[in-house]
Amino acid sequence: MAKETFTEAMAVAKDPQDSKATKPKTSFIGFIADKGIFVFTGILVLTAVLFVDGFASLQNVTDVFHRAAPIGIVALGMTFVVITGNYLDLSVVAQAAAAGVILIAVSNAYNLIIAFAVAFVVAIIFALANGIAVGYFKANAVIVTLATTYIGLGLLRLLSGGSQVFGPADGPIATFGTSKLGPFPYSAVVLVAVTLILTFVLTRTNFGFLIRSFGVNSSATRLAGTNTGLIVIGAFMVTSMAAMFAGFVLAAFSNTAVSNMATGFDFQALAAIIVGGTSVFGGKGSVPRTLLGVVFVSILSNVLVLVQVSYGFQQVAIGSLIVLAVTVDALGRRVSKK
Amino acid sequence: MTNQTVIKVGSTATGFWGKSRTLLARRTEGRAVVLFAIIATFVTVSQPLVFTAYQVTLGRIALIGLVALGLTAVILMGELDLSVASTLAVSGVIAVTVANQTNMAIGVLAALAAGVVVSLINAFFVAIVGINSFIATLGMLFALRGMAFVIADEAPVKLQNTDLGIAFGQPLLGPLTPRIMIFFLIFIAIQIFVSRVKAGREFLAVGGNRQAAYDAGIPVKRRIFTGFIISGVVASIAGIINAVERTSADPTSGSTVLLASFAAAIIGGNYLKGGKGSIIGTLIGAASLGMLQVALTISGVQIPIQEIFIGGILLIAVITDPSSLRAVWGSLSTTFQGIKNSLAK
Numbered sequence: 001m002a003k004e005t006f007t008e009a010m011a012v013a014k015d016p017q018d019s020k021a022t023k024p025k026t027s028f029i030g031f032i033a034d035k036g037i038f039v040f041t042g043i044l045v046l047t048a049v050l051f052v053d054g055f056a057s058l059q060n061v062t063d064v065f066h067r068a069a070p071i072g073i074v075a076l077g078m079t080f081v082v083i084t085g086n087y088l089d090l091s092v093v094a095q096a097a098a099a100g101v102i103l104i105a106v107s108n109a110y111n112l113i114i115a116f117a118v119a120f121v122v123a124i125i126f127a128l129a130n131g132i133a134v135g136y137f138k139a140n141a142v143i144v145t146l147a148t149t150y151i152g153l154g155l156l157r158l159l160s161g162g163s164q165v166f167g168p169a170d171g172p173i174a175t176f177g178t179s180k181l182g183p184f185p186y187s188a189v190v191l192v193a194v195t196l197i198l199t200f201v202l203t204r205t206n207f208g209f210l211i212r213s214f215g216v217n218s219s220a221t222r223l224a225g226t227n228t229g230l231i232v233i234g235a236f237m238v239t240s241m242a243a244m245f246a247g248f249v250l251a252a253f254s255n256t257a258v259s260n261m262a263t264g265f266d267f268q269a270l271a272a273i274i275v276g277g278t279s280v281f282g283g284k285g286s287v288p289r290t291l292l293g294v295v296f297v298s299i300l301s302n303v304l305v306l307v308q309v310s311y312g313f314q315q316v317a318i319g320s321l322i323v324l325a326v327t328v329d330a331l332g333r334r335v336s337k338k
Numbered sequence: 339m340t341n342q343t344v345i346k347v348g349s350t351a352t353g354f355w356g357k358s359r360t361l362l363a364r365r366t367e368g369r370a371v372v373l374f375a376i377i378a379t380f381v382t383v384s385q386p387l388v389f390t391a392y393q394v395t396l397g398r399i400a401l402i403g404l405v406a407l408g409l410t411a412v413i414l415m416g417e418l419d420l421s422v423a424s425t426l427a428v429s430g431v432i433a434v435t436v437a438n439q440t441n442m443a444i445g446v447l448a449a450l451a452a453g454v455v456v457s458l459i460n461a462f463f464v465a466i467v468g469i470n471s472f473i474a475t476l477g478m479l480f481a482l483r484g485m486a487f488v489i490a491d492e493a494p495v496k497l498q499n500t501d502l503g504i505a506f507g508q509p510l511l512g513p514l515t516p517r518i519m520i521f522f523l524i525f526i527a528i529q530i531f532v533s534r535v536k537a538g539r540e541f542l543a544v545g546g547n548r549q550a551a552y553d554a555g556i557p558v559k560r561r562i563f564t565g566f567i568i569s570g571v572v573a574s575i576a577g578i579i580n581a582v583e584r585t586s587a588d589p590t591s592g593s594t595v596l597l598a599s600f601a602a603a604i605i606g607g608n609y610l611k612g613g614k615g616s617i618i619g620t621l622i623g624a625a626s627l628g629m630l631q632v633a634l635t636i637s638g639v640q641i642p643i644q645e646i647f648i649g650g651i652l653l654i655a656v657i658t659d660p661s662s663l664r665a666v667w668g669s670l671s672t673t674f675q676g677i678k679n680s681l682a683k
Contacts, residue, residue: 155646267479310487
């Protein structure tokens with residue numbers, strides 16, 4: 001805080017005429033919209049440690065991260081679609097489930113390499129279908145991905161017979177799901193690795209720069225000579241890859257997979273992204289913010305479970321959280337425009 | 339009302355063919371009619387039972403179409419109400435729970451009141467706070483689903499007055515069950531409201547160009563409230579009908595309705611950005627989907643395949659939207675232009 005005030009004071013000293021850009025007092029709502037997630041996560045963690053029995057144990061904290069990993073990975077990837085201003089990708093529900101089922105079923109029938117290859121191809125087909133419809137046909141992303149979800153889940157249920165598939169008890173998938181790197185389960189390691197990779201892609205590569213500039217002003221990006229359709233396809237591609245890895249991790253947890261295992265991933269991932277401070281209006285946001293949002297949402301649901309709140313109220317809480325976070329974002333945006 | 343040719347809006351085509359061509363160009367139901375014709379032909383050839391058992395088909399159309407009708411009112415304004423699926427579930431649960439304790443009339447009133455409250459919250463976030471309606475109603479979809487679970491205590495609620503439920507499923511007037519009659523009454527009401535009443539006509543203006551509508555003195559925010567109330571109340575009615583007809587209210591109900599009703603409204607030619615569309619289009623869309631579903635069910639097709647069919651139709655409908663085709667044509671022609679230019683060099 002002190003550092004920021006100092007920079008602002010410097011700016012005022014440099015250019016006293018431009019009072020608007022360097023208004024020394026930022027508004028409360030603007031502050032909450034921008035930095036609120038840090039404050040709220042802090043408050044939540046503090047409250048949980050002080051008042052909730054069984055929260056502050058290493059076992060529970062590792063467990064939180066272990067369980068947050070699949071949704072977290074999805075959310076990290078979906079951040080790209082949200083930043084392009086295309087709301088969200090609902091079809092991650094179908095994609096993650098498809099990846100999980102394919103991993104176990106195909107590796108049972110053939111081997112792990114073929115399973116990876118098939119899952120990869122399926123992810124690319126999903127990304128192309130969503131990306132072309134949204135990027136080139138300019139169709140509404142919510143409707144398109146709703147349609148691809150149903151097509152994907154229908155096909156998956158049809159091909160897998162709708163039943164659960166089990167991997168061999170001592171296979172590599174089961175080993176991955178249960179083993180740890182030091183005190184951290186592999187799932188949490190994958191979550192951190194994906195965060196690092198996607199942060200690099202979004203902030204340090206040409207593609208990431210184009211994603212962000214498309215989110216800020218899509219027509220300017222197009223007029224600057226960029227093929228904007230490809231950018232949208234790229235954003236969906238990142239989401240699909242993330243959903244694929246999330247499906248792998250989820251399947252490895254229990255060494256089983258079923259077509260409805262990722263139900264609710266779409267909304268929970270969106271909640272994490274929005275709570276983290278990535279704007280649904282596009283252009284504003286980052287991958288580490290989403291990780292923080294994931295941490296917030298999963299600690300919140302962990303606390304709700306620990307204090308024995310019913311499933312219904314948990315859903316109410318997450319839904320209200322989405323609306324609340326978007327309201328704060330919209331109000332903050334209005335303040336900054338004034 | 340002078341007959342000045344200068345202020346003739348639209349096309350100046352004369353003669354029978356010219357006039358009918360402009361009439362066709364102004365309508366938005368084109369794709370819906372084409373799809374309807376294709377499905378009707380396919381059904382007549384392979385499953386004529388769909389027409390002989392028209393009562394079943396009409397029931398299915400009413401099931402899909404009711405929510406879609408309300409949704410269309412919101413889509414005309416360029417907004418979207420994703421929360422209808424959960425409004426349906428919550429209303430059903432409330433209607434049955436209250437009816438079990440008191441009587442059916444109070445249950446229905448309570449459920450309708452819930453529908454109004456939900457739509458007021460939606461409209462508040464969209465019109466006053468200024469959140470995108472996709473995201474606001476997405477949050478509501480989630481929150482209300484949880485609410486339905488809480489009220490229902492996480493299990494389906496049985497309607498104690500089973501006689502009423504059985505009577506509700508029987509034909510009331512000729513072959514028409516109450517569900518089908520309510521569906522057609524609501525269709526006529528919304529159709530008259532949107533095409534003949536000033537407030538309803540203004541929906542199209544709000545959807546077409548919000549700033550222009552505002553400048554022309556249309557109370558835009560009030561119209562958005564009206565639209566959401568229509569969609570919320572209609573979803574409530576659908577929830578009540580479902581619960582009474584099945585004599586039980588399931589907090590998980592409505593998730594398949596969401597896809598089907600969106601599909602019906604979009605196939606019906608309603609422009610998602612607002613300003614263009616019609617209730618009749620939605621009716622045709624719902625009729626096509628209803629016939630298709632009944633035909634698939636009669637031929638013993640599995641539920642996953644039916645989902646694939648409806649998902650596929652929704653995808654095709656949203657891609658063949660005139661604005662989508664224009665967008666892809668635009669990007670294709672710039673690409674060709676680029677290739678031509680580079681070849682010329």
